[in-house]
Amino acid sequence: MKDVDILIGSLPEQVKLYSPFDDLLCEFVGSFSKAVLHDTKAKQMPDVISLGYWCRAANIQKMKEKCTDRQERLGRGVAFHVTPSNIPVNFAFSFFFSLLAGNANIVRVPSKVTPERECIIRILKDVLEPYKEIKKRTMFVSYPAKSDATEFFSRLSDVRIIWGGDETIEAIRLHPAKPRCVDITFADRYSLALINGKYVLEADEKEIQRLARAFYNDTFYMDQNACSSPQLILWQNTCKEAKNKFWDAVYSYTQKHYIFPAIEAVNKYCRVCENIIDSDSIDSIVTKGNVIIREKLKALLPDEMLLFRGRCGQFFEYDLEHISEINGIVNEKYQTLSYYGYNPKKIQKWIVREGLTGIDRIVPIGKTMEIGMVWDGYNLTESLSRIISAE
Amino acid sequence: MNIDYSYIFNLPPFSLDKDEKHKLYEEILYELQKHHSGNCFQYNKLCSLLGNNPALPVRLFKEYDLKSISKDEIYKVMTSSGTTGQTVSKIYLDRETSARQAKALNKIVSDFTGKTRLPMLIIDSNKVLKDRNMFSARGAGILGFSMLGRDMTYALDENMNLNLTVIDEFCQKYEGQAVLMFGFTFMVWEHFYKPLSKMGHRLDLAGTLIHGGGWKKLASEAVNPEEFINGLKMVTNADKVLNYYGMVEQTGSIFMECEYGHLHASVFSDIDILRAEDFTAADVGEKGIIKVTSLLPTSYPGHILLSEDEGILEGVDDCPCGRKGKYFKVCGRMQGAEIRGCSDTYERR
Numbered sequence: 174m175k176d177v178d179i180l181i182g183s184l185p186e187q188v189k190l191y192s193p194f195d196d197l198l199c200e201f202v203g204s205f206s207k208a209v210l211h212d213t214k215a216k217q218m219p220d221v222i223s224l225g226y227w228c229r230a231a232n233i234q235k236m237k238e239k240c241t242d243r244q245e246r247l248g249r250g251v252a253f254h255v256t257p258s259n260i261p262v263n264f265a266f267s268f269f270f271s272l273l274a275g276n277a278n279i280v281r282v283p284s285k286v287t288p289e290r291e292c293i294i295r296i297l298k299d300v301l302e303p304y305k306e307i308k309k310r311t312m313f314v315s316y317p318a319k320s321d322a323t324e325f326f327s328r329l330s331d332v333r334i335i336w337g338g339d340e341t342i343e344a345i346r347l348h349p350a351k352p353r354c355v356d357i358t359f360a361d362r363y364s365l366a367l368i369n370g371k372y373v374l375e376a377d378e379k380e381i382q383r384l385a386r387a388f389y390n391d392t393f394y395m396d397q398n399a400c401s402s403p404q405l406i407l408w409q410n411t412c413k414e415a416k417n418k419f420w421d422a423v424y425s426y427t428q429k430h431y432i433f434p435a436i437e438a439v440n441k442y443c444r445v446c447e448n449i450i451d452s453d454s455i456d457s458i459v460t461k462g463n464v465i466i467r468e469k470l471k472a473l474l475p476d477e478m479l480l481f482r483g484r485c486g487q488f489f490e491y492d493l494e495h496i497s498e499i500n501g502i503v504n505e506k507y508q509t510l511s512y513y514g515y516n517p518k519k520i521q522k523w524i525v526r527e528g529l530t531g532i533d534r535i536v537p538i539g540k541t542m543e544i545g546m547v548w549d550g551y552n553l554t555e556s557l558s559r560i561i562s563a564e
Numbered sequence: 565m566n567i568d569y570s571y572i573f574n575l576p577p578f579s580l581d582k583d584e585k586h587k588l589y590e591e592i593l594y595e596l597q598k599h600h601s602g603n604c605f606q607y608n609k610l611c612s613l614l615g616n617n618p619a620l621p622v623r624l625f626k627e628y629d630l631k632s633i634s635k636d637e638i639y640k641v642m643t644s645s646g647t648t649g650q651t652v653s654k655i656y657l658d659r660e661t662s663a664r665q666a667k668a669l670n671k672i673v674s675d676f677t678g679k680t681r682l683p684m685l686i687i688d689s690n691k692v693l694k695d696r697n698m699f700s701a702r703g704a705g706i707l708g709f710s711m712l713g714r715d716m717t718y719a720l721d722e723n724m725n726l727n728l729t730v731i732d733e734f735c736q737k738y739e740g741q742a743v744l745m746f747g748f749t750f751m752v753w754e755h756f757y758k759p760l761s762k763m764g765h766r767l768d769l770a771g772t773l774i775h776g777g778g779w780k781k782l783a784s785e786a787v788n789p790e791e792f793i794n795g796l797k798m799v800t801n802a803d804k805v806l807n808y809y810g811m812v813e814q815t816g817s818i819f820m821e822c823e824y825g826h827l828h829a830s831v832f833s834d835i836d837i838l839r840a841e842d843f844t845a846a847d848v849g850e851k852g853i854i855k856v857t858s859l860l861p862t863s864y865p866g867h868i869l870l871s872e873d874e875g876i877l878e879g880v881d882d883c884p885c886g887r888k889g890k891y892f893k894v895c896g897r898m899q900g901a902e903i904r905g906c907s908d909t910y911e912r913r
Binding site: 433435436437438439442443445446447449450455457458462463464 | 606609610613614618620621623624627628840841842843853870872874898899900
């Protein structure tokens with residue numbers, strides 16, 4: 174395969190498997206963390222730094238302790254990763270999840286060269302050098318979509334980790350894999366936020382600014398285009414003052430931090446027009462410049478929700494009387510519910526009690542981007558390893 | 565609908581100053597708003613939430629069948645010449661709108677070329693016109709402009725090669741006379757200028773060359789307007805090479821470039837440059853998104869459109885060419901932004 178560019182390592186050899194959080198694996202991940210956190214270039218890239226933080230020995234230790242049956246588990250074998258081009262550090266998270274679960278890895282890195290990608294690859298290469306055992310079970314590659322490499326790697330895979338969209342997943346699934354191969358797919362998802370207006374109203378200046386920054390990180394920081402970025406904003410116990418207080422704070426934060434791409438003014442306006450034509454449940458449009466566009470909904474109609482997808486600061490708002498109103502719209506597409514002014518355990522209980530088909534994560538506003546080994550409804554340590562039962 | 569089009573058509577096309585135009589537009593746009601919201605339900609829905617006379621993004625004409633007439637009033641449907649795989653805009657015309665567009669085009673262009681109908685060389689192939697049912701923007705442009713001349717002659721054959729026999733005959737016939745040449749910017753450069761310049765051939769054609777359709781394809785070859793003009797003046801005797809800005813969504817009310825290189829809004833249309841951050845009006849000299857207004861369309865709600873082009877307003881009422889109204893320049897299609905996010909892992913290229 175001439176069109177495959179090998180960035181690190183070589184095709185994994187047939188080697189013995191590791192248990193999840195094997196000491197060697199943890200040590201390696203910890204070394205990577207240290208290298209990142211001391212790297213002058215990495216320090217300028219917040220995404221890379223948060224990856225470095227996640228890999229800290231103490232953090233890995235915590236996860237290890239949670240995995241109580243790790244000694245009865247082994248990795249599944251060779252994991253093949255197809256990772257997204259638009260979140261530059263994602264491929265590294267995908268790799269570490271699978272490595273820590275005990276697998277050998279072939280990681281297809283997006284061919285779009287970003288400073289983040291280059292930095293991570295460089296540091297990984299260095300850190301891998303003394304870890305010969307891990308190195309021979311690791312390969313990072315980059316290749317064009319039309320290459321037959323996907324076919325080739327699929328046939329070697331015991332696990333495929335496919336990051337979406339839906340079209341990508343469909344395309345990769347056309348390639349046969351081993352009969353026992355498990356596909357972990359991260360499809361297109363839809364996320365929402367639940368805000369308690371009473372708490373917004375009560376928040377002091379410092380708190381409202383913290384909340385605005387937290388919300389910004391969930392949305393604008395990723396152009397509101399991450400699966401976990403909220404599209405739908407649900408309010409309870411609210412009034413106009415609470416909403417204005419919230420959106421004014423978010424707006425003034427964007428004015429200092431968000432670089433608004435000019436074409437998005439047209440794209441957003443165009444989506445607003447489409448929404449108005451396609452739906453009958455839009456009550457009004459409220460804007461703060463073209464940066465924050467709010468479409469207030471009169472009703473939550475299950476068939477319409479997927480029309481309501483914003484980008485770069487376009488939100489759909491609805492005032493909830495009772496949380497039960499979400500039951501009618503939530504389906505398997507729904508991923509993260511971020512909240513402000515709620516007890517997450519209560520929301521969790523509600524979802525389980527009602528048997529909802531969607532919402533896998535409940536996190537405070539500001540934490541939607543914090544990826545971890547429980548993600549998208551999967552416990553990845555378990556999904557990426559095999560259990561050896563004995564009775 | 566209470567619009568006195570004959571009044572507008574009797575005005576010299578570049579005669580209204582800022583205040584006069586404002587007054588006229590206020591009246592007519594009020595009528596157009598009433599007409600379209602009463603006859604196009606999508607437009608009506610948009611007005612109810614966005615306020616009166618919202619600008620429609622041009623993309624909407626690709627996604628919806630927007631028309632303010634009944635099915636049996638449709639005279640022709642114009643489509644944008646989208647490249648393969650892209651969806652095309654559909655513009656529904658009735659006889660009145662279509663006639664108005666032709667008339668406005670004539671008024672605007674004759675302000676630059678004179679009232680007499682000149683012999684016309686079309687720098688394209690007549691195969692573009694073969695399918696009369698679906699009017700592509702290119703076909704419609706050729707047809708629209710061909711009304712302005714006589715003895716229509718196509719300079720290119722079916723394979724877009726120079727038809728030298730035909731061209732030479734045309735040159736001999738009109739030796740020493742002013743003619744009108746028309747073509748799309750890219751076609752003129754690629755299939756007319758390039759082969760002629762390669763042969764070292766200069767055609768004995770005097771008069772005006774008018775071209776439009778955008779610089780996008782030429783920008784990749786790094787051809788700028790100045791080179792274009794000089795190039796064409798080398799392969800012909802044209803004394804004027806004029807560009808125009810227009811779109812299939814507002815056929816007829818085109819913006820013509822004057823001898824000072826400024827694109828001018830006529831009485832039939834107007835231009836606004838909007839800031840991306842809040843759609844407020846940009847200052848003279850400030851780059852922004854182009855919004856175009858045309859008084860002509862009554863069969864479809866396209867009287868106010870938000871384009872995807874960027875431009876700069878250069879002045880109002882004071883161009884040295886003497887034409888009143890706004891004048892501006894076009895900077896080209898807006899750059900697609902690289903958006904972050906999770907989807908799109910499968911790279912197609």
